[in-house]
Amino acid sequence: MAYLNEISADTLVTPWAQRTTHEGLVAMLAIGLCLLLGVLTGHNAAGAIAAGGAFTAGFAVFHPALGSRILSMMVATLTICSAAFLGSLSAEWTPAVLVVVALAGLNYGLLSAFGASAGWIGQQAAVYLVVATYFPNGPRLAAGRATMVLTGGILQIGIHLLFRLRDTTQYSTPLWKATLARTQAYVRSLPEHMAWGSSTLSYSSRQLVTIVVATALYRELHLRNGYWIPMTALLCLKQQWTGTISRSLARVVGTISGVTISFVLAHTWHHWPLPLLGVMVMLAAMTSYSLQAVNYAIFSMAITLYIVFLFRFGGFSEYTAAHLRLMNTVIGGALALTIDGLWLATARIYDRLTAKPPATGGPA
Numbered sequence: 087m088a089y090l091n092e093i094s095a096d097t098l099v100t101p102w103a104q105r106t107t108h109e110g111l112v113a114m115l116a117i118g119l120c121l122l123l124g125v126l127t128g129h130n131a132a133g134a135i136a137a138g139g140a141f142t143a144g145f146a147v148f149h150p151a152l153g154s155r156i157l158s159m160m161v162a163t164l165t166i167c168s169a170a171f172l173g174s175l176s177a178e179w180t181p182a183v184l185v186v187v188a189l190a191g192l193n194y195g196l197l198s199a200f201g202a203s204a205g206w207i208g209q210q211a212a213v214y215l216v217v218a219t220y221f222p223n224g225p226r227l228a229a230g231r232a233t234m235v236l237t238g239g240i241l242q243i244g245i246h247l248l249f250r251l252r253d254t255t256q257y258s259t260p261l262w263k264a265t266l267a268r269t270q271a272y273v274r275s276l277p278e279h280m281a282w283g284s285s286t287l288s289y290s291s292r293q294l295v296t297i298v299v300a301t302a303l304y305r306e307l308h309l310r311n312g313y314w315i316p317m318t319a320l321l322c323l324k325q326q327w328t329g330t331i332s333r334s335l336a337r338v339v340g341t342i343s344g345v346t347i348s349f350v351l352a353h354t355w356h357h358w359p360l361p362l363l364g365v366m367v368m369l370a371a372m373t374s375y376s377l378q379a380v381n382y383a384i385f386s387m388a389i390t391l392y393i394v395f396l397f398r399f400g401g402f403s404e405y406t407a408a409h410l411r412l413m414n415t416v417i418g419g420a421l422a423l424t425i426d427g428l429w430l431a432t433a434r435i436y437d438r439l440t441a442k443p444p445a446t447g448g449p450a
Contacts, residue, residue, distance in 0.1 A: 092328040096336035096382035106148065110375030112249050113144030114368045116242040121364045121399060130360075132234050134400040139238025141371055141392070142166055142210055147246065148378060149203035156243060162207055163239025166214040170235045173218025174228035180305050183219045184298055187316065190215045191297035194320070195290025212293075213317050216301065220313040288433070289325045296323050296425045300418060311410045318418025323426055330426045333382065334419035340386025341415040345408040347387070348394040352408075358398065366395040 117137045124133015143166075146159040169190070176182040190212035198205030218231065300319045304312025322334040358366075370392035377384050390411055397407035 093331040093335065096332040097339055100381045100384070102380060104379040105376050106379060107372075107376045109144075109147050110372040112245060113140075113147065113242065113375050114372040116140040116144065116238070116245040117371050118364060118368045119241055119245070120238050121367060125360060125364075131400040132230075134396050135231060135234040136238035136241070137367065137396060139163065139166060139235035140242040141238070141374075142214070143239040143242040144371075144375060145206070145210075145378065149206045156246065158203065158207075159239070159243050159246065162210060163236060163243065165207055165211045167232045167236040167239065169211045169214040170218045171228050171232035173215035174221050174223060174231050175225060177219045177222035177228075178224075180302070183305065184302060187212070187216055187219065187297050187301045188294050191293035191295075191320065192290050195293040196286060198289065198325070199286040209320065212297065212320055216297065216316045216320070217313045219301065219305075220311070285325065288429075292426060292429050293320065293323060295429075296320065296422060299425065300421050303417075303421070304414075309414065311407075312414060314411060314414035315418040315421065318415045319422040319425075322419050322422040327426060327430050330422055334423050336381075336383040337386050338416055338419050340383040340388075341390050341412055343383070344387040344390025344394070345412045348391060348408045360399070363395055363399045367392060367399055370395055 117140050120136040120140050121130075121133045124130045124136065127133075143159050143163045146162040147155050149162075150158045172186055173183075176186050190208075194205065194208035194212045197208035214235070218228070221227075221231065223231070296319045297316050300316035303309075304315045309315065318337060322330060322337055324330045324333055370388055373388040374385060374392055377388060390408075393411060394407045397403075
């Protein structure tokens with residue numbers, strides 16, 4: 087029973103008291119502003135990319151890794167901007183792509199050892215890098231993509247400063263000293279976390295293998311929007327086997343729900359006015375922010391709707407976006423489960439083979 091509770095936690099448990107509606111209402115404003123700027127300049131796709139940067143930066147409010155929401159948003163924005171540029175720059179050469187995604191997976195695993203907030207920043211860097219590897223557009227357009235992401239993040243930070251949605255905690259140590267101390271502690275503890283047999287090294291290695299295999303798979307098979315495969319695998323893989331099962335199950339259930347809703351809406355309204363699409367993107371984003379701590383399956387449903395509406399805003403068919411999202415999410419979740427299961431089985435066999443036999447006999 088305890089095992090079933092663990093693997094169903096991300097799907098069935100719904101602590102509604104943890105909803106963050108106010109933060110969601112504020113964060114969605116920057117997304118709407120990005121979309122509006124895209125329409126006014128005649129570059130809807132660029133507006134959608136900027137909205138993606140604003141969307142991610144908004145989640146940094148829930149991850150004040152550096153003791154300040156605004157500072158965490160700044161770090162997250164610069165991180166995903168750099169990752170988008172590096173991923174797009176390396177996208178033309180598969181060997182280069184596999185090297186950078188391997189480093190991203192390793193970095194995510196290592197940062198996870200220093201808390202959920204630090205791990206989240208590493209996770210988002212890996213996600214943006216993986217997504218950008220699908221767009222081999224050369225240095226100029228890589229810089230343009232990174233600029234759009236940066237613009238969205240800056241607008242999100244500006245909105246939060248405008249609404250003064252920041253920490254009011256009084257710190258006994260200046261923020262720069264606290265940040266420096268955390269960084270020094272991180273560097274000093276790296277050898278311990280990288281030691282053979284440590285849980286951090288195991289998790290980082292699994293992330294590295296999973297993201298490389300998933301990326302190589304989608305590039306070798308030339309799957310359309312195949313970046314969702316390594317992205318899903320990255321997000322589903324957890325330190326514990328039951329956690330991987332729980333997260334994969336919730337991701338797939340939420341994606342199926344979101345795709346079903348998007349199909350129904352697309353069938354009901356064949357021609358969506360652009361303003362209505364913008365509103366739907368904002369509502370889906372607000373739901374994602376509001377329920378990010380309530381239930382991962384519902385959160386995944388909201389994310390799916392956000393992605394489908396955002397793609398449609400950028401000129402992509404919602405039917406195609408929903409179908410590809412579902413297919414690649416299922417593949418990514420299954421891949422994470424498979425690799426994690428094989429890793430666990432191999433580790434158990436290794437432990438048995440290297441275990442020392444129990445001492446026998448006693449003193450004469």
